[in-house]
Amino acid sequence: MITNFRLWPVSASSVAGQFNLLFVVLLILCTLVSVAIAIFLIYSVIRYHRKSENELGSQKRYNIPIEVAWTVIPFILFMAFYVWGANLYFHIERPPDNAISMYVVGKQWMWKIQHPEGQREINELHIPVGRPVKLTMTSEDVIHSFFVPAFRTKQDVLPGRYTMTWFEATKPGKYHLFCAQYCGTKHSGMIGWIYAMNPVDYQNWLTQGAPEGSLASNGEKYFHQFGCANCHHFNNQGRCPDLRNLYMRPVLLTTGQTVTADDSYIRRKLHDPDAQVPWGFSAGVMPNFTGIVSEEQILALISYIKALGPQPGTQEPSSSGAAPTQYGTQKGIGGPGATSNAGSQVEKR
Amino acid sequence: MAQAVAEAIQKNYLNEKQGLLSWLLTTDHKRIAILYTFSITGFFFLGGFFALMMRLELLSPTNWLVSSETYNKLFTMHGTIMVWFFLIPSIPNTLGNFLIPMMVGAKDLAFPKLNLASWYVFMLGGGVTVYALVRGGVDTGWTFYTPFSTSYSTTYVVAAAVGIFIAGFSTIMTSLNFIATIHRMRAPGLTWFRLPIFIWSMYANSVILVLNTPVLAITLVMVGVERIAKVGIFDPALGGDPVLFQHLFWFYSHPAVYTMVLPGMAVISEIVPAFSRKPMFGYKAVAFSSVAIAALSFLVWGHHMFVAGESVYVAMAFSFFSFCVAVPSAIKVFNWTATMYQGSVSWDTPMLYAIGFIGLFTIGGMTGLMLAVLGLDVHLHDTYFVIAHFHYIMVGGTVMAFLGGVHYWWPKISGKMYPEGLARISAAIVFIGFNLTFFPQYVLGYLGMPRRYAAYPEEFQMLHVLSTAGATILGVGYVLPLCYLIWAWYYGRGATPNPWRATGLEWKTPSPPPAHNFEVTPVVTAPRPYDYEAMKEELQLV
């Protein structure tokens, strides 16, 4: 009990240092204010202690300059911390472009993690030090939350949606992973470890596992297993769009809206195919895969579709107006009416 | 002394009519306040018992006293009972009911029968909730997050929801009564800016409750419908959005937490001037800050959802308003301390509780600021840091204010004095016990200990042991006033009409007051509130 006791949490991510600074500065300021008020209270009670039963105090009622001062000064200080904190938050919520993607499925009461190379882990996550890692997460049942105190990150994991978090470990070590959103009986058992390893050790660890192949190759397997390949031909002759070069591209819908074909878009297609129909295609054609494809299989399919197309951040085609060759001559994606240089929307959260 | 005894034997609201029925069918706001006091005291100790069980369980990193299932029910029932059956009703329905008509110079509230009905509705709601408890309890957390509460929990969620729904009506009825009374039943000469701050704060509090409680009611109805009919309001598989529940729930619950602290601030705003023998410094600023807190409280609910999946821009808006709502609270703290400056300050028990409130509310408020900082909240959310924050406000704040208010107005309510020495010792025990219980929880929180964990990593144990030790001391600190106040009711020294020599219309009546408060409607001529200058002779002060 006593030997393990710490007064300050481990700092093991690129963000932790920024967090620590903001926290400590605010803590010091708050302590000073609290102590000042405490001192003033004690001072008043002693210095102005009632001397006789019928003593009256001074009758001063207000002082406008002081009122204004102690309204405006705190507000300005608050705004400073607001801006500082918002800045840090923006940084925490925006994964860098070169982050390695990994996938998390939370369920009562365990964390299932998949590496793109194919390794699966339960309640453990091995990551390399010095590289940003982005986690795309969903839940199979209730709301959970992926919390790594040493990294100062936390993100709720929702059923029916993808949420994302990222971190870059700075020190090799073993760090607590907690579920931070109450999720039922074994909520306090839904814990694990993050293993940050230096890059050489991480490579060694990677080569040990994955008898089943990479995530994308599993995705290809499911693509055929569930019959997707029967409609989504790799030419423009199927009743369904060619999925090559789809990932993270703008898609024009029948409603006239343009959305980005990100992870959430693909997941939604499987659960609610008629919600967002690409221009030139009809509703009522794609079957609903709810209950047929599991969350983990969806993530594998997404990895496969990702592997079929351009990586995020690749240059957009020119605005010549001609159907760009990267899209193929297929309906829907980049089809009539769609602007060919539509900037990718910020990846939806 | 003899005069005090003679006055006590005079007809007053306590002895005027006798018998159980005269209490159960009373429309006298003072008797209804006493009825409520029994109820909320009972609920307080029930909720406190659950807390004690939790703290005992947390002495060990692994389950030793109760299973995880039971622990989950304990924290749910602790939260549910404390929030809806103690914190929200305590000060308004006991002290508010008793004092508001007297402070405005009226004979009763605007709608006395509605007042009585509200107590029965409250007891019915409490009864249904206790039924849920007895049948096995609820394990969703007091926050009822979906889809766990709608599709996964196998406990008595609907029963608990119905109990809370019913109790909500009691709150609405009382708040409506207060608003109408304060608007229309003030004595002649009692303009808005001559009202005690207690009235301003209770008014703002009532406005919040009248507007936010129905949202909770509807949200609970939707949870109940979903649970029974399985129609997918919050179920993603059927097109629903579990985060919508959070928005609806916190739209109610954030203003709700201000309805737990505003009444506490109301009490402190009476005690500090009275025990400093000084008018409230910056009266208008404090009055308007109550209204500002009420208005701004409706704009910050998303700060409970910074990591729940809301957009970054929405989060920024909520963080901004969360800082804004801290400003009026800070104004109050500064004005209270300024009121004591150059006053004639006494150390009586109510003042000890008030000083404790100011200090602990400040600490709780500062940690609230930390949570409002977006970048920090990502780490601190759903950890013990949040638990410590809100207990500093609700227990270090509201409960201390409640105890302070009970002691302050005890002579008026009971006609007796409480034992001052023992009361001061109890206040000290409460203060020490409180800090020992909850300060370690701040440390646990930023170290990363999550909320609602029955078992935890071993390195957190020492802090938990300190916290449990504090909780035992705190428990003793609460049991003491229960005992000596009951004793004082029967055997305390008789009280004069105005033992503290405070301003305020309630002190112009005998202790205890007659059934109709004032034989003749008072007319207020003192030009300012807390007018010690004008009342110097009457109060025999120099």
Add this chain to the structure above:
Amino acid sequence: MSKSATLACREQFRTPAQQRETASVGMWIFLANEVMMFGALFTAYTVYRASHPQAFDIGSADMNIMLGSINTALLLTSSLMLSFAEHSAQAGNRRLIALFLILTMIIGAVFLGLKFTEYYQHFQEHKAPGVWFNDSSPYANSIQMFFVFYFIMTGLHAVHMIIGIGILAGLLFRTIIGTMTAEYHTPILFGGLYWHFVDIVWIFLYAIFYLPGLHL
């Protein structure tokens, strides 16, 4: 002192005018409370409408616009009858008060009858949410969501109507026994306000559930 005069100025009030004003404040605060109650549902409905526009459109088109419109006309008429009752109360004409109150109640009852007929129709057509729902279109889940809100919101409204009829019955009783006079008829004014409010809520419900299906 007549019963009416005692009621006009109960013990806690100094003058009948004070009592009347206080009752007014009380009722308006209560209505603000009711606005928030229905408001929460309108908000949730709006959120889902925005995220499932096609399904909610289909749901709207499936509503019985005829019954809905008749009901709207009925409620507006009932509010008119109630206004006449309030007018008669100011004049102190007991018979007319009673007549108009009865008319209001009858129209309200007819409204409820038509509403429940509509509900029954929905059950027959497998549109009632839960175990009774059956729809094979791809939008089935979202259409069910539309009907969930329809039933909860119009159901809550119907509960308010039933309570309103009860309140009107109480007012009718007090009119008949003679405690409603030209000097004291506050309960009719403010009980009436409740009824008018419930009427206005219906207008909004009509607008969000029935009108979109017309594709105007």
